[in-house]
Amino acid sequence: MGLSSSQGRLLMLTSRLSDIELSEVMISQRQNQLAWQSEEVASEYNEAMSNYKLTIKVTDSSSEDGYTKEDLNYSNMTSMGYLVTNAQNQIYLEKDEDGNWIIPKDLNGNDLLSIDESTGKAVVGDNQYDILDGTKYLSNKDTLQTAIMNGVLFLYNTQDMKSGISISNLESNTEMEYVLDTSDDAEAESKYNYETARISRQDNQLDMELQQLETQHEAIMKEYDSVKEVISSNIDRTFKLFSSG
Numbered sequence: 001m002g003l004s005s006s007q008g009r010l011l012m013l014t015s016r017l018s019d020i021e022l023s024e025v026m027i028s029q030r031q032n033q034l035a036w037q038s039e040e041v042a043s044e045y046n047e048a049m050s051n052y053k054l055t056i057k058v059t060d061s062s063s064e065d066g067y068t069k070e071d072l073n074y075s076n077m078t079s080m081g082y083l084v085t086n087a088q089n090q091i092y093l094e095k096d097e098d099g100n101w102i103i104p105k106d107l108n109g110n111d112l113l114s115i116d117e118s119t120g121k122a123v124v125g126d127n128q129y130d131i132l133d134g135t136k137y138l139s140n141k142d143t144l145q146t147a148i149m150n151g152v153l154f155l156y157n158t159q160d161m162k163s164g165i166s167i168s169n170l171e172s173n174t175e176m177e178y179v180l181d182t183s184d185d186a187e188a189e190s191k192y193n194y195e196t197a198r199i200s201r202q203d204n205q206l207d208m209e210l211q212q213l214e215t216q217h218e219a220i221m222k223e224y225d226s227v228k229e230v231i232s233s234n235i236d237r238t239f240k241l242f243s244s245g
Contacts, residue, residue: 013224020217027210034203041195046187053181054145057174059107061235063095072148072176073141079103080175081159083124084134084144090121092134098213101131112158124158149178 021144054072058080070076074084074094083104084092091113094102113122121128134178137144147153155176164220 008226011222013082013227016220017217017224018114021133022216024213027206030205031206034206039198041192041199045188045192048184050189051181051184052149052178053183055150055177055179057176069177071141072208073136074104074144077155078112079107081112083156083158084138085129085154085156085209086132086152087154088130089156090130091124092132092137092153092243093122094134094138098165124156132224169201182236 050054056072056076057067058070059066059077060068070189077084086092093104096102101115103114106112115121115131116123116128119128122129123129134177137147145154148155
């Protein structure tokens with residue numbers, strides 16, 4: 001192989017090595033992304049398997065225990081005489097289509113509060129409270145429970161006039177419980193298994209591609225070194241030829 005052709009071959013091999021090394025870097029980046037995805041999947045799974053919920057005992061004369069245990073929502077908690085408040089003892093209510101406050105009722109159909117028309121405040125017993133629009137909290141049980149468990153909202157028991165029932169002192173309440181939520185465990189496990197299998201398949205495919213590139217890189221490096229040696233030998237012979245002259 002002549003000097004010029006050898007140099008041309010060396011340039012081609014150098015370009016090919018650069019392409020392979022770039023592909024290896026890109027595969028490594030994709031594998032790093034998969035590693036992050038794997039951590040996120042594991043985190044979501046652990047969160048789903050360890051999340052809690054609030055339950056409430058709703059009076060039920062047809063039940064053997066005299067009550068049924070339900071996931072706490074605005075409807076069943078008001079039926080048991082509870083209102084939703086904040087740390088300032090302001091009461092949250094829902095509104096009807098005309099924009100009027102909806103008065104919650106207990107199981108017997110009794111109003112839990114009245115509204116003073118002169119002040120616009122909620123009247124519970126001998127006390128008056130400001131009213132806030134609770135639409136974003138009260139219409140969805142998960143949102144309501146999360147706000148209570150995070151200490152954003154409190155519960156007010158109109159039956160014994162004790163205010164400020166929160167997640168921190170819930171153990172003293174015989175009607176409500178803070179329990180592990182297993183309702184989403186099966187779905188979480190199914191999603192976790194699917195996602196981990198998908199990530200594993202992609203990672204294995206990238207490993208195979210990386211091994212192929214490494215094999216090509218090794219073969220080209222051998223040829224690169226060989227061509228380089230040929231060029232070096234040609235240069236040495238040329239110098240010797242001129243030196244002898």
